Amino acid sequence: YPWRHTPETQLSEFNLMEIEAMLGSYTKVLFVRDPFQRLISMFMQGMGSSPSFSSFVQDVLDSGQHSASVAWKPLVSLCHPCLIQYDYVVMFGFLRQELGHLLQRAGLPVDSFLPEFTDTQVRWTYSWLSEQMFRELSLQQKKQLSHFYRWDLAAFPFSSSFLSD
Numbered sequence: 001y002p003w004r005h006t007p008e009t010q011l012s013e014f015n016l017m018e019i020e021a022m023l024g025s026y027t028k029v030l031f032v033r034d035p036f037q038r039l040i041s042m043f044m045q046g047m048g049s050s051p052s053f054s055s056f057v058q059d060v061l062d063s064g065q066h067s068a069s070v071a072w073k074p075l076v077s078l079c080h081p082c083l084i085q086y087d088y089v090v091m092f093g094f095l096r097q098e099l100g101h102l103l104q105r106a107g108l109p110v111d112s113f114l115p116e117f118t119d120t121q122v123r124w125t126y127s128w129l130s131e132q133m134f135r136e137l138s139l140q141q142k143k144q145l146s147h148f149y150r151w152d153l154a155a156f157p158f159s160s161s162f163l164s165d
Contacts, residue, residue, distance in 0.1 A: 023084060029102065030079055033092035034161045035072075035149040037126050040133055042071045054136045061144050076151040089156070127160070134162045 011019060033041075042048070043056045047069070050056035060072050070078065081089075090098045100110045134142070146153070146163045153164055 027088070027106070028084060028086045029088045029090060030081065030086040031090045031092065032075055032152075032156050034126075034130075034158045034163075035074065035152050036130055036134070036145070036161055036163050037092070039072055039145075040126070040129055042069075043133075047071055052136065053133045054138070054141065057137060057141055057145065061141065061148060065148065074149055074152045076155050081155055091156075130162050 011022075014022065039057065039060065040053070043050070043053050048056050048059055050059055060068065063069070065074060065077065068074075076082070079086075088098070088102055090102065103110045137145070142163075149163055152158070153161065158164060
């Protein structure tokens, strides 16, 4: 359906038959990241005007899921993994390993396309940072965040997420 496709075209603008045809013809890749790490990243990038991580989290919780920013909205509500059969799910923190496999499956030369990733350092840094930021939150905020992201935590294997408890 190239005559209707532009960079801004939303999938919802097509009818069901067109959607099924398009999704059946594409290799579908979903990139996922621990929701707590997504929040930390958004806070560090200055999304919102909160002076502390705890107040930033409270702003996110107060916004609710329906009016939440795309930056911290639960992935399940954005990507619909129960409706769309993704061919690959790539986890943040394992990019080098998983992207290499994906490129190899697509028949592309692996090493020439991949930037240098430091997955081990990234995982360690986010683990340490997550621990520090998690300590800032009240017990109620921790419970509310776990509830806010409950479907993401159920759909994806974020076993080491601080929100999984």
